[in-house]
Amino acid sequence: MVTNSLFKINAMILLLTVLMLLTxxxxxxxxxxHIFDQAGLLSDSEISDLEAYAAEKSREQGTEFLLLTxxxxxxxPIETYMGDFFDGLADETGTENAVxxxxxxxxxxxxxxxxxxxxxxxxxxxxxxxxxRITPYMVEGQYAGAFRETxxxxxxxxxxxxxxxxxxxxxxxxxxxxxxxxxxxxxxGTMLYNSGGRNTTTAATYIDRDHTRxxxxxDRFRNKTVTRRRIPKxxxxxxxxxxxxxxxxxxxxxxxxxxx
Amino acid sequence: MVTHYKCPNCGSDMAFDAASGKLxxxxxxxxxxxxxxxxENIQQKFAPEEAKEYHCENCGAVLLTEAETTxxxxxxxxxxxxxxxxxxxxxxxxxxxxxxxxxxxxxxxFKKWTKNGRLTPRGFMNGDRIKKMTGMYVPFWLYDxxxxxxxxxxxxxxxxxxxGDTVITETDFYDVYREIDLSYLKVPADASEKMDDELMDxxxxxxxxxxxxxxxxxxxxxxxxxYDFDEDALFSRIESKIVPYIDTYIGSTISGYSTVSYTNKxxxxxxxxxxxxxxxxxxxxxxxxxxxxxxxMNGQTxxxxxxxxxxxxxxxxxxxxxxxxxxxxxKTISYLVGGVLW
Numbered sequence: 294m295v296t297n298s299l300f301k302i303n304a305m306i307l308l309l310t311v312l313m314l315l316t317x318x319x320x321x322x323x324x325x326x327h328i329f330d331q332a333g334l335l336s337d338s339e340i341s342d343l344e345a346y347a348a349e350k351s352r353e354q355g356t357e358f359l360l361l362t363x364x365x366x367x368x369x370p371i372e373t374y375m376g377d378f379f380d381g382l383a384d385e386t387g388t389e390n391a392v393x394x395x396x397x398x399x400x401x402x403x404x405x406x407x408x409x410x411x412x413x414x415x416x417x418x419x420x421x422x423x424x425x426r427i428t429p430y431m432v433e434g435q436y437a438g439a440f441r442e443t444x445x446x447x448x449x450x451x452x453x454x455x456x457x458x459x460x461x462x463x464x465x466x467x468x469x470x471x472x473x474x475x476x477x478x479x480x481x482g483t484m485l486y487n488s489g490g491r492n493t494t495t496a497a498t499y500i501d502r503d504h505t506r507x508x509x510x511x512d513r514f515r516n517k518t519v520t521r522r523r524i525p526k527x528x529x530x531x532x533x534x535x536x537x538x539x540x541x542x543x544x545x546x547x548x549x550x551x552x553x
Numbered sequence: 554m555v556t557h558y559k560c561p562n563c564g565s566d567m568a569f570d571a572a573s574g575k576l577x578x579x580x581x582x583x584x585x586x587x588x589x590x591x592x593e594n595i596q597q598k599f600a601p602e603e604a605k606e607y608h609c610e611n612c613g614a615v616l617l618t619e620a621e622t623t624x625x626x627x628x629x630x631x632x633x634x635x636x637x638x639x640x641x642x643x644x645x646x647x648x649x650x651x652x653x654x655x656x657x658x659x660x661x662x663f664k665k666w667t668k669n670g671r672l673t674p675r676g677f678m679n680g681d682r683i684k685k686m687t688g689m690y691v692p693f694w695l696y697d698x699x700x701x702x703x704x705x706x707x708x709x710x711x712x713x714x715x716x717g718d719t720v721i722t723e724t725d726f727y728d729v730y731r732e733i734d735l736s737y738l739k740v741p742a743d744a745s746e747k748m749d750d751e752l753m754d755x756x757x758x759x760x761x762x763x764x765x766x767x768x769x770x771x772x773x774x775x776x777x778x779x780y781d782f783d784e785d786a787l788f789s790r791i792e793s794k795i796v797p798y799i800d801t802y803i804g805s806t807i808s809g810y811s812t813v814s815y816t817n818k819x820x821x822x823x824x825x826x827x828x829x830x831x832x833x834x835x836x837x838x839x840x841x842x843x844x845x846x847x848x849x850m851n852g853q854t855x856x857x858x859x860x861x862x863x864x865x866x867x868x869x870x871x872x873x874x875x876x877x878x879x880x881x882x883x884k885t886i887s888y889l890v891g892g893v894l895w
Contacts, residue, residue, distance in 0.1 A: 473883065521719050
């Protein structure tokens, strides 16, 4: 029974991989540039490394992983600036499915957006989770690391069905293994404990219901305490903004950003 | 004093038959009710007070018994013998639950039980190496307990609700007081030194609707013992047995609170009445891999207790089986919900 179900899982993984390979590459236009380092935050070697990495993951995921850096958003909010940039890129290359990380080094803000299919697959909630992970890199000025982390994490999250929390403990293999071992231990332990026969007498076995009773009882109110606790507002350090929106060119996106 | 029950038909020695609940003759098959068995067929002979030797009235052989034995078989001719002077006076049992499971039924029930052992080695599960089955009346004291409990506690009721961005927790404190009359009937404790207390406790419960006034013929054909511990010596064991019961009852009278903490709890339990009673137990001696395992079976309900041998392989197999299939199920669920296996 055990080996059988293991075999089934293996078969399922195989099938899944084949399906992904077949569908993943189809029906999506590819850009050959992923990094638009207008602010010059990255070195040449970083750019070539990340280009290769982004190209590989983009191909696998069917979604372009893009990085835009700028010195100034020309007085526009970072969402608008980013939206305009993407409208231009999309019109030019036909790329509609993309994950775009924008870094405004002048305003010290960054914004992560998901376009096309990525709007669902990297929804606002998941964007926030990615932002949580890359904020330390941004604060330390490791912009290459931040983009690499964005690709890695977004790539991982987008495997999950839309709407579920990919960081949920129930998806963690270690947690599932721990639950399985614990359950096995508890069940077998109980079986061992009961192997010599169980005590089946209870508090009700020998009780004389006719003569066991409460003869006097009182429940007197004594005092009352009231405690108040304010629910802390969700204040991300450095300030956060987001929730996605619509670009000037009419492309809707999921997204979120922070200052650093 | 030894007692034989002679068959009114053929003069053979009669024994108690668990299936019918009557005295039955192994020779001619005659069955007699215990209440109406003719006096003249009860053969008794007083042994001199000082002599600790009993003789079988059938063949005259010396009966070899332990000091606690009250019923046995003649080791020479096999006739059921009852040592009546060990069952009279202070030693007279008040009640008895007769065997309702015969030896054949006990063997069958034990074999069936061994098949249910999920962790026992395969060879043990045949149940075919029963070395000896002994039907034995084990002495118990049954206590009727009368008592009072007085309890004071502080109970809280908690209510949590949200108002704007504030969570408000209201806790009401109550002084709780209870006076309780307690009564427990016929709580048993085994009075035999050689019987393992834990094993005997696990044999419970017995069905008291079969509890009968003691009569000696019930013992014919079985082993029986007299008590080693008297009613006072065992009362502490009864106390430790019923205190959890009382705690449970007290808890059930204090309901409707989120938390209850006791500030004062006084329990006073006394024995009101004590019955010296014999309970039927089949002792099963079982050989397995050169070791003897002892099991006890409730001679009334057929419940079997005792530590069976454990197979390490089976324990590992069960553990692995449960753990691996749980893991597979969790993985499947996470795949269905999240779309990702790893």
